[in-house]
């Protein structure tokens with residue numbers, strides 16, 4: 754089975770709606786705006802995120 758390894762590129766706190774995007778330049782998460790600094794963030798990335806997707810992006814040959 755061939756697959757494409759996916760990583761989340763953004764996450765949202767379910768408590769304070771803080772949005773962070775993954776910044777490859779710094780190798781970490783960066784907030785898009787200031788939010789509640791006292792929040793213990795509960796990110797929306799959980800066991801439902803599927804890190805491997807079958808290579809469906811590869812175009813399939815059309816029938817001739």
Ligand SMILES: [Zn+2]
Pocket residue numbers: 766767768769770771792793794795
């Ligand atoms: Zn939060």
